């Protein structure tokens with residue numbers, strides 16, 4: 001350890017009941033250095049960082065900050081040592097303003113001088129190139145604005161060591177670029193930064209060193225300049241994995257959904273979809289690309305019957321009689337059955353299934369405080385006959401999912417809230433797939449997932465496609481959409497601005513379509 | 525005209541105990557603790573305050589009204605705060621269910637106060653725990669001189685000191701929650717304890733303090749009920765005297781959407797409804813008048829849940845226990 005070391009961890013261990021989240025982890029970060037912390041979901045990254053920021057207390061091990069051994073008992077201890085963490089799930093009070101959140105808990109007594117705080121916040125923003133309005137309420141903010149508030153909050157407290165837990169998982173590529181520019185400014189300012197991200201290209205772009213964890217154990221640290229994504233992946237997973245995504249051709253390729261002139265309003269009464277038309281084929285993965293909030297959510301919900309349709313049609317065609325999934329579901333009266341006007345249960349019975357992973361992951365589809373069995377049952381309880389619920393089938397299903405999808409959990413009766421983010425998503429997507437749908441709609445299924453889990457999900461989607469399912473995939477990562485999908489529908493401001501063949505389209509082409517009608521509006 | 529004036533005065537007098545209960549509960553709920561023990565704490569405050577004055581009067585030959593009032597208030601606050609402390613230990617430290625604990629506190633407080641009130645009464649020659657006129661008058665007289673002014677005197681200056689104390693408390697609480705740093709910290713504890721904790725706020729301390737001080741304020745409401753003679757009897761222990769006012773205060777917190785300023789208005793409205801029978805003849809049975817406050821509560825509950833303004837929502841983590849390492 002030399003004089004330039006900002007943080008040193010030695011043999012840090014932390015257990016949660018039977019789970020050993022961190023097993024004798026040692027780590028060092030220098031001043032003016034960006035360290036990327038890499039590891040699969042559930043490998044203990046968040047836990048380790050939470051011990052630096054005072055949320056958890058280590059069972060064993062030592063911590064040095066600026067060469068001095070310290071004990072961090074609470075978040076207050078941490079920020080007095082100049083450590084600030086931007087948590088994966090933001091820690092902000094929704095009903096307060098940005099400025100109020102920023103000064104929260106600071107020692108000054110008496111009246112709150114809003115003007116002075118606003119001035120100081122603006123000064124920090126200018127120094128590092130942020131853009132925030134100190135008087136805006138948090139609940140009116142976008143995810144990236146909230147993140148900015150979190151970062152300013154940490155800087156306002158004079159942090160010299162910044163920890164960012166998956167900061168880019170919810171950002172658009174442009175927002176990520178902005179964030180990285182800020183991080184580089186901070187690094188130039190002599191601050192130490194630890195960043196957790198699953199996106200290897202980001203690791204390569206921003207970090208100086210990479211530390212890898214696997215299943216709670218420390219694997220090693222490498223200099224970014226001397227490594228590459230493939231090597232990092234191998235280190236993280238423990239065995240060689242291939243980073244190419246398959247795109248097989250399905251046996252049956254038949255029309256499944258036909259959306260015609262669909263118009264919807266969002267929950268705030270603003271037009272969310274305007275005259276949307278496209279088709280989805282069985283045996284195909286149809287990507288839906290667009291800047292966040294372009295109507296993706298409303299579109300999927302309209303198809304699932306959860307969103308009121310103002311006008312337009314959604315026609316459903318049953319699968320090819322010889323395909324694997326034929327006959328699994330309630331037959332429709334005719335080919336081209338209208339789904340608009342049916343209720344969600346009816347639509348689900350026909351075989352249309354929706355797995356939506358919201359920004360906070362737990363917001364939709366799973367009940368956080370219930371265990372896996374109960375969450376499986378939410379979907380299946382109607383099928384059991386008689387007055388009592390059947391717990392055996394969902395339990396078997398839960399156990400099967402744990403095994404097949406390598407879900408890390410102490411057992412089927414642990415509340416899903418306690419699972420790490422990626423594992424929660426596997427539960428959600430796995431459950432939808434288990435209902436053997438004919439149309440599988442999923443939004444952001446790999447949001448925040450590590451490479452290995454992401455590939456598990458891609459494999460699952462491909463399997464469904466090969467069975468003849470029409471897969472609709474709303475995604476954020478254009479590279480992945482272009483590699484995985486057969487066709488891509490591009491949404492912009494609630495309109496379809498193009499349908500491209502993913503085998504031939506380029507990223508630029510899709511990117512342009514994604515921003516097209518926004519341009520038009522600006523002209524008008 | 526005179527009748528309207530009397531109605532307003534009676535409404536203010538009837539609304540004041542509700543105001544104390546509401547303010548105490550607002551403070552408590554702002555810390556994320558839903559304490560349904562308001563009724564119980566009012567009982568505890570009422571009986572302890574009365575007992576304090578009662579014993580003081582017994583002990584000295586020439587009781588001083590100011591001392592008697594102070595003793596009553598201190599006893600009321602301490603006893604009710606003690607109830608809140610029990611609640612705090614159970615819900616904050618031991619993380620027991622808040623609803624169950626609050627209900628238990630109400631049951632406990634009611635039984636404790638009725639028992640104590642009657643037990644002490646049994647030792648008195650009159651068979652009642654009653655304070656003398658010195659204390660009673662101190663709790664029931666308006667502002668000298670000013671109250672004799674025509675109209676405004678009665679309208680503004682004829683109330684006992686606790687009415688003004690309640691109004692002052694509402695203003696102070698509004699300032700505290702809206703403008704002070706400690707108030708900001710407290711609100712964040714109620715909204716998101718994890719956030720507050722990560723920001724370095726002592727969540728446990730804030731919860732304890734807000735709940736106990738809030739309980740103490742509720743206790744003053746109970747004291748007011750016991751001491752006020754507007755309804756004919758004052759300064760004497762009456763079996764079951766709080767009689768549901770604590771529950772109305774809990775509803776008023778929602779009516780006021782957690783705002784002390786609106787609590788003033790709400791208490792006045794509910795106070796008016798509860799005395800309406802005596803001033804507005806509608807030719808309907810008395811029992812129907814008695815249910816007006818409850819009907820109003822129901823209507824308000826419905827209206828508030830339909831009006832969905834973000835600032836008017838309950839503190840987000842209301843009713844939930846917090847443990848740092850839990851997720």
Ligand SMILES: Nc1ncnc2c1ncn2[C@@H]1O[C@H](COP(=O)(O)OP(=O)(O)O)[C@@H](O)[C@H]1O
Nearest residue numbers: 016021041042043044045046047419420849851
């Ligand atoms: N508060 C907690 N209670 C119980 N188990 C936890 C808690 N926090 C983390 N874990 C467990 O510890 C392991 C590591 O989790 P985490 O640090 O969140 O992983 P990562 O951030 O690398 O995805 C997981 O198995 C998770 O379920």
Ligand SMILES: [Mg+2]
Nearest residue numbers: 045046088420
């Ligand atoms: Mg994590």
